[in-house]
Amino acid sequence: MAVTAVKMDDGSFRFSGRAFSSTKAKNVALSEFGCVIHDWGVKLALIPDDVQGGALSQQIGNARFVRNRYLSDRNSYYQETKETLSPARYKKAQLPELKEKFPFLKLSDKFALEAAIEHVDAAFRKFFRHETAFPRFASKWRPSGNRYTTKYTNGNIAVVMDSGRPCLKLPKAGKVPFVLPKKMTFTDIVPPGARILSCSIKKDSLGLTASLQLEAAIKKPEFPETLSIRDMLAADMGLRVFAAVVGDDGCQTVGNPRWVRLHARRLRRLRKALSRKQYDQKAHTGSRNWEKARRLVAKEQRKCASQRKDFHHKLSRAIADSCTAFVCEDLNIKGMVKNRHLSREISSVGWGSFLTMVKYKMEAAGKYFLRPDRFFASSQTCSRCGYQNPDVKDLSVREWECPVCGAVHDRDINAGKNLLFEGVRMLKDMGVTVTA
Ligand SMILES: [Zn+2]
Numbered sequence: 001m002a003v004t005a006v007k008m009d010d011g012s013f014r015f016s017g018r019a020f021s022s023t024k025a026k027n028v029a030l031s032e033f034g035c036v037i038h039d040w041g042v043k044l045a046l047i048p049d050d051v052q053g054g055a056l057s058q059q060i061g062n063a064r065f066v067r068n069r070y071l072s073d074r075n076s077y078y079q080e081t082k083e084t085l086s087p088a089r090y091k092k093a094q095l096p097e098l099k100e101k102f103p104f105l106k107l108s109d110k111f112a113l114e115a116a117i118e119h120v121d122a123a124f125r126k127f128f129r130h131e132t133a134f135p136r137f138a139s140k141w142r143p144s145g146n147r148y149t150t151k152y153t154n155g156n157i158a159v160v161m162d163s164g165r166p167c168l169k170l171p172k173a174g175k176v177p178f179v180l181p182k183k184m185t186f187t188d189i190v191p192p193g194a195r196i197l198s199c200s201i202k203k204d205s206l207g208l209t210a211s212l213q214l215e216a217a218i219k220k221p222e223f224p225e226t227l228s229i230r231d232m233l234a235a236d237m238g239l240r241v242f243a244a245v246v247g248d249d250g251c252q253t254v255g256n257p258r259w260v261r262l263h264a265r266r267l268r269r270l271r272k273a274l275s276r277k278q279y280d281q282k283a284h285t286g287s288r289n290w291e292k293a294r295r296l297v298a299k300e301q302r303k304c305a306s307q308r309k310d311f312h313h314k315l316s317r318a319i320a321d322s323c324t325a326f327v328c329e330d331l332n333i334k335g336m337v338k339n340r341h342l343s344r345e346i347s348s349v350g351w352g353s354f355l356t357m358v359k360y361k362m363e364a365a366g367k368y369f370l371r372p373d374r375f376f377a378s379s380q381t382c383s384r385c386g387y388q389n390p391d392v393k394d395l396s397v398r399e400w401e402c403p404v405c406g407a408v409h410d411r412d413i414n415a416g417k418n419l420l421f422e423g424v425r426m427l428k429d430m431g432v433t434v435t436a
Pocket of ligand 1: 382383384385386387402403404405406407
């Protein structure tokens with residue numbers, strides 16, 4: 001069923017049809033108004049009371065239960081019939097039965113249980129596309145088994161003020177107070193014209209967090225048809241430096257923040273301390289000192305992660321604001337992580353999420369984000385004469401002299417320059433004029 005959009009008086013849009021699931025279909029419906037869907041997320045730290053905390057934990061457990069049930073039923077159904085037990089059929093036929101058999105499932109809202117089934121189906125589809133391994137059972141002892149997602153309908157999820165405190169209204173849990181994020185006011189969380197799509201609740205060792213998925217219709221950004229090469233930047237992501245950002249007029253290297261190593265060291269020390277404390281592997285319980293040490297590890301991990309995210313956000317914002325086109329390599333990150341010597345460093349710098357941020361910020365502003373082919377030999381090509389030097393494949397070669405034209409290259413800067421030229425070529429292919 002096609003999605004149709006109706007413009008409301010306040011400038012927002014109302015969709016009809018199977019509108020909640022498909023951004024693509026909404027964009028088609030919005031194109032006649034010159035708008036597109038912009039989606040984003042907000043993370044909130046919840047401060048539930050005991051009853052609310054219990055209700056949320058119950059729903060997390062229920063989602064895990066339904067997920068594992070569906071996964072096992074789907075597997076055995078396939079064994080018997082060689083056919084797929086579709087999520088739609090399971091929801092209609094088996095879910096009501098399960099609810100009768102296990103009354104605690106009635107403590108969950110309908111969408112949370114259905115979402116658990118859909119997640120399994122999504123995991124299977126990813127598996128069939130060879131993107132992930134075969135879907136696993138959710139476990140209480142892993143982060144993936146400690147979350148649930150519920151969908152928005154008729155105001156079941158809302159951000160409200162309750163006796164002077166900002167609260168998140170959630171099905172079956174009521175109004176749960178949350179910490180107002182820094183630099184945000186109450187109305188910033190769900191700005192006018194935006195709508196909540198869904199909410200994921202996650203439990204980890206430090207507490208409960210809610211992630212709201214939001215969307216709004218914004219004016220379609222216009223991509224310029226001509227731009228100057230001076231408005232272009234290219235980045236070569238590296239290990240020695242985080243990125244070498246190269247423009248027409250020079251190069252700027254952005255170092256890896258000092259805290260990467262500092263926290264790795266501190267984390268290692270805390271983990272060692274934790275391993276010395278008493279812990280029962282079978283019962284999954286530890287001594288009081290074990291619990292204390294565990295909290296310290298968890299805190300350090302969170303600190304590390306949020307520092308990295310902050311660094312990525314600030315740098316990606318700076319890049320998106322200072323250029324009109326950005327070129328960077330399509331890194332084979334998964335392949336590189338398999339290299340044991342590099343894997344720890346690579347996982348801790350996190351280029352993948354950083355580049356997603358840059359892409360997102362550029363495209364929302366009507367700017368080009370370009371990724372040359374993975375096999376484009378950016379670091380081995382001489383940026384002056386185009387000679388491909390096979391000796392440079394070795395990552396330890398930092399500086400080299402071109403045997404043909406004699407130019408001396410810094411590895412990262414040379415790669416950045418090549419990416420810049422490749423970006424110009426890609427823009428021309430797209431019909432964009434690049435002036436000097
Ligand atoms: Zn050369």
